[in-house]
Amino acid sequence: xxxxxxxxxxxxxxxxxxxxxxxxxxxxxxxxxxxxxxxxxxxxxxxxxxxxxxxxxxxxxxxxxxxxxxxxxxxxxxxxxxxxxxxxxxxxxxxxxxxxxxxxxxxxxxxxxxxxxxxxxxxxxxxxxxxxxxxxxxxxxxxxxxxxxxxxxxxxxxxxxxxxxxxxxxxxxxxxxxxxxxxxxxxxxxxxxxxxxxxxxxxxxxxxxxxxxxxxxxxxxxxxxxxxxxxxxxxxxxxxxxxxxxxxxxxxxxxxxxxxxx
Numbered sequence: 001x002x003x004x005x006x007x008x009x010x011x012x013x014x015x016x017x018x019x020x021x022x023x024x025x026x027x028x029x030x031x032x033x034x035x036x037x038x039x040x041x042x043x044x045x046x047x048x049x050x051x052x053x054x055x056x057x058x059x060x061x062x063x064x065x066x067x068x069x070x071x072x073x074x075x076x077x078x079x080x081x082x083x084x085x086x087x088x089x090x091x092x093x094x095x096x097x098x099x100x101x102x103x104x105x106x107x108x109x110x111x112x113x114x115x116x117x118x119x120x121x122x123x124x125x126x127x128x129x130x131x132x133x134x135x136x137x138x139x140x141x142x143x144x145x146x147x148x149x150x151x152x153x154x155x156x157x158x159x160x161x162x163x164x165x166x167x168x169x170x171x172x173x174x175x176x177x178x179x180x181x182x183x184x185x186x187x188x189x190x191x192x193x194x195x196x197x198x199x200x201x202x203x204x205x206x207x208x209x210x211x212x213x214x215x216x217x218x219x220x221x222x223x224x225x226x227x228x229x230x231x232x233x234x235x236x237x238x239x240x241x242x243x244x245x246x247x248x249x250x251x252x253x254x255x256x257x258x259x260x261x262x
Contacts, residue, residue: 066148
């Protein structure tokens with residue numbers, strides 16, 4: 001390369017500026033200054049349009065990426081089962097609500113890794129409403145920046161079980177978070193709220209297996225009762241995966257109880 005530095009060619013703006021400074025005709029200088037101003041305005045407008053085009057393209061790309069990622073998620077979405085048994089006795093001693101529902105932490109344990117695998121995270125936004133109601137909205141966000149507003153649900157404080165107001169709000173938020181998350185993922189928990197451990201095994205047989213697991217007096221007998229229950233669920237066509245999940249939870253809970261009793 002020559003030792004002589006390559007001189008930079010002046011821009012059109014710089015040429016006009018030099019002409020304006022060197023021109024002794026005031027009218028000509030004013031005209032050149034006007035052209036410089038128009039050129040500056042045109043350049044700024046062009047820059048803004050380019051920025052807007054780049055932003056819109058980035059937004060479109062992010063939306064497309066989110067849609068593709070969500071499609072991949074739905075192709076291999078985990079099954080969400082109702083694994084939490086709620087049995088409430090009324091104050092007068094008579095039986096109250098008795099049902100199974102999805103546990104938020106367990107649903108998250110399944111859904112969060114599946115979403116992260118395709119580059120999607122989630123968050124909740126809650127709002128306090130009049131008369132003690134609370135509203136929760138779930139959002140799903142792709143790693144490229146696009147965020148989609150998902151399901152929104154509102155409800156009153158949970159006053160069951162003698163909860164105080166703070167506990168009631170927390171319980172309601174947890175319930176709403178649970179179902180807005182599932183709704184935003186387009187998933188419906190399998191089974192019915194009141195179908196107990198069913199889904200394949202008849203209620204009477206399911207209760208028998210659960211009783212055997214929960215009343216076992218040593219870890220070995222717990223495992224034996226659990227194996228028997230699981231084999232019964234696997235013998236069905238199709239396999240009763242929901243009951244297997246419930247039996248496994250009962251096994252884990254009984255093993256914990258026996259460990260604490262030592």
